[in-house]
Amino acid sequence: MVAGTVEPEFRGPRRRLVEALQDKGIKDLALLRAIDTVPRHLFVPSTVRHRAYEDSALPIGSGQTISQPYVHARSVEQLMLTGQEKVLEIGTGSAYQTALLSHLAAQVFSVERYRELLDKARPILQQANVRNVSLSLGDGTLGWREYAPYDGIVVSAGAPHVPQALEDQLAEGGRLLIPIGDKEEQMLTLFTKRAGRLERRDITPVRFVPLIGAQGWPG
Incomplete structure (x- = not known):
């Protein structure tokens, strides 16, 4: 879990963000509590920290971004x-979504392709007092087979299709959330595994960075 250690000057902006997300239709109370607790300003560069609680995407380096809070919330919801899962x-990135997931699941396993981002994420997660997250540097399109199967898989980059490794590592009845499309625009898509097959439901158009890897886009 993540401890609620938040500088007082950020309490108001974070509460307003939670209210804005509720106004946009986010209803999961545990998720809203997590957003109200996790210090998003720790997960963005100091140069844009004053914008940490805006409902907008922000650059985090290595050509990557921290997604708009609404996109994170809509995805995780x-x-x-x-709490048992x-x-x-796939795609630790800023590790903000990782921290949100740590509130909502029993264990979180997160794979990041870029060492620079992973090296930044580790101390920030420690500072946020996250204890139930394991991080790995590697090709996210291959998943993390050692700890499979997973009750939930969330992919934070756009893919041309569902990587077979991720389908294989999803538990029966589990949910896989992934943006599917081309490199410019994707459809955020929820797959549920039933009787060994993936049932598809389209959620909303999105625009994510490409999922690079052996079972994604070529690097």
Whole structure:
């Protein structure tokens, strides 16, 4: 879990963000509590920290971004987590979503392709007192087979299709959330595994950075 250690000057902006997300239709109370607790300003560069609680995407380096809070909330809400699940995250990035997931699942396993981002994420997660997250440097399109199967998988980059490795590592009844499309625009898509097959439901158009890897876009 993440401790609620938040500088007082950020309490108001974070509460206004939570209210804005509620106004946009986010209903999961546990998720809203997590957003109200996790110090998003720790997960963005100091140069844009004053914008940490805006509902907008921000650059984090290595050509990557921290997604708009609404996109994070809409994505995580689709997993319908109860606190008992084991979740795989593909694309640690800023680690803000990782921290949110740590509130909502029993265990989180997160894979990041860029060492620079992972090296930044580790101390920030420690500062935020996250204890139930394991991080790995590697090709996210291959998942993290050692700890499979996963009750939930969330992919934070756009893919041309569902990587077979991720389908294989999803538990029966589990949910896989991934942006599917081309490099410019994708459809945020929820897949549920039933009887060994993936049932698809389209959520909303999105624009993510490409999912690079052996079972994604070529690097």
